Amino acid sequence: xxxxxxxxxxxxxxxxxxxxxxxxxxxxxxxxxxxxxxxxxxxxxxxxxxxxxxxxxxxxxxxxxxxxxxxxxxxxxxxxxxxxxxxxxxx
Numbered sequence: 001x002x003x004x005x006x007x008x009x010x011x012x013x014x015x016x017x018x019x020x021x022x023x024x025x026x027x028x029x030x031x032x033x034x035x036x037x038x039x040x041x042x043x044x045x046x047x048x049x050x051x052x053x054x055x056x057x058x059x060x061x062x063x064x065x066x067x068x069x070x071x072x073x074x075x076x077x078x079x080x081x082x083x084x085x086x087x088x089x090x091x
Contacts, residue, residue: 005012027035 007015023035024032
């Protein structure tokens, strides 16, 4: 799902601020509270779901940990070799 726009984090944050600020004039304090709590509930659902998914992913990765570590180590070793080759050009 590509619901989120492809804009940088600062502009994305400012857009949320602007929308929230615009709602202030149209809503009384009780309505602001209700809408704010509704948005926070959406955020909590998203946070809870993503946290649980991270737990499951971490458990899966822990079971496959040695292959992941070996893969990461190999990638890091290739990167270090490339950096050393580039540095040797300037010595």
